[in-house]
Amino acid sequence: MSIFGAIGSFIMTPLYYLISIVLVGAHKLWTAIGLDPAGGAAWALAIVTLTLCIRAALIPLFVKQIKASRNMQLLQPQVKELQKKYGHDREKLTQETMKLYKDAGTNPFASCLPILLQMPIFLALFRLLNKASHGAGHGILSDAQATQFGHAELFGVRISQTFNGAHGDRGIQIMALTLVIAMLVTTFTTQRQLMSKNMPKSALEGPYAQQQKILLYVLPVVFAVGGVAFPIGVLIYWTVSNLWTMCQQFYVIRNNPVPGTPAAEAKAKRDAHKAARHGGVATSTATAVEEQTAPEQAGPGRQQPKKQTRAQRTKNRPQGDQK
Template sequence: MLDWLYDIVGRILVWIHTGLTFIGFDTDSGWAWGLSIVLLTVLMRLLMVPLFVKQMNTQRKMQDIQPKIMKLRERYKHDKERLQRESMKLYQESGTNPIMGCLPLLLQMPVFFSLFSVLRSVAEGNARYGFDEELVESARAALIFEAPIAAQFNSSPEELLELGASDPIMAKVIIAIACVLMGTTTFLTMRQSIKRSISQMPDNPMMQTQKIMMYMAPLFGLFGLMMPVGVLVYWVTSNVWTMGQQHFLYRNQPVAGAAQTKNEGNGSAKGMLSRKKVAETTPEPKEQPKIERKQPKKQSRAKRTGGGSR
């Protein structure tokens, strides 16, 4: 059913590989095929940058209307249908579409499954999805640090040798390391996103669920044991790109509350500096000479009354 999509992804991969071999890479090398997958991932992510920016704007708008949503939940807590209608009305009035928050991830999945299907077809020796017989044999022979690009961790030693691995044990070690990298980068990417979400909406009722998913992210590495090495390269590259992209955009679009606090802090610091500067430039008042007034000496009572001697 999705053969047309698999064919598009396969042909783009072949075009990138052809371009790399044209500039001097060895046709059958793992560098040529591995870099082709990396560039395919980068190309796909570049096309999705506008969607990611729109996702961030959607999250900011949802943060702004969160107090209104909470009021609606409190007002219509016993009327679910009315709550849904009023919430959708509020989203429409504010120009917010909650689906945009998930759209970049949803659009990545078809490319992921397409690449998985293309590499599985290559591992089986099928000339499909833009690959001819020569390209299939070239991709099957490509090694990334002794691991065939179309091999999986559960591949038998005979299959690994057939795919071109010189040392099946080392090939499995390389695949296991790639799976660990996959789980680690997935965890770091989700942690970065959830920290941003917490700063935006501390009272988000889904926060606990998101944290559970974040701590389960390293388990994604176990799924990598069933994926071809090329798919693992795609996944790790995509995660690294996401971390860099989120860091750049989050830094240039800080959370509203954090930005306000920072501005207030800067304002307070500037105020303190200005007051200090005024205090330094204001001349100290000169000390006025002390005026001493001479008081008459106090006489004894006998002298004042004149009865000192009789």
């Protein structure tokens, strides 16, 4: 075994066991609530559960990714100035750019961490399910469970099959294409959402913006081309993971947008509308209180005469009237 093979085995073997533990445990959980252990629904939901567990574990890295991406966007005007100043000297430009990132406390590679960490997990799941489709267990997934997975059907389609290996089976092709399209749409929507709502105008120009625009169209195509070779179970994992990313990013952009972006302007309008609505309620309340207290605060009107005794009335009567 080569040194690269040894390194790969050292990294992947723990992942096989980790993924198989979650997958088998989730399958037992869904079986315990009444699903058929040999059915595709139990295995598909086990894959969904595995996906949610992995993405939940990566939330801290996603937060770092968001912060790194935000800092990168905010630093783009300064990067452009460095490009104008040191455009003739690539080495000096690289040094000054990295110094700028260091002084700002950001790392351009931090935005890639979630993707880089997910790739080994994705590859481990792909190999695990690919072997299971041939009845070979891996990790704690036994051969019997692998055989069961290989024959499990969802809507009459084996989730271990691929589009390329459908051999004309329309059901497999339709389900695989549906998931590939869903994967493509969610990938494009997520990237488009980031560029259109959470990037300032200054960040939409220059090399960094060009890279983002290229990825916007290239990544979905790459996923679509590669997706036809993936088992349906892997496509389920990928699609659910993309949906998680899209919803998570939507929440972050809506509630904590980058300053100077359309998302920040929209949030400012929502906050202003909310404040005005709350202020209107307070004003109406104050007005009502004032109206209720107005009679008490009004100036003195016609006073009622005080009640007098008969002796007092006789005393105060004019003398001509006293008879």
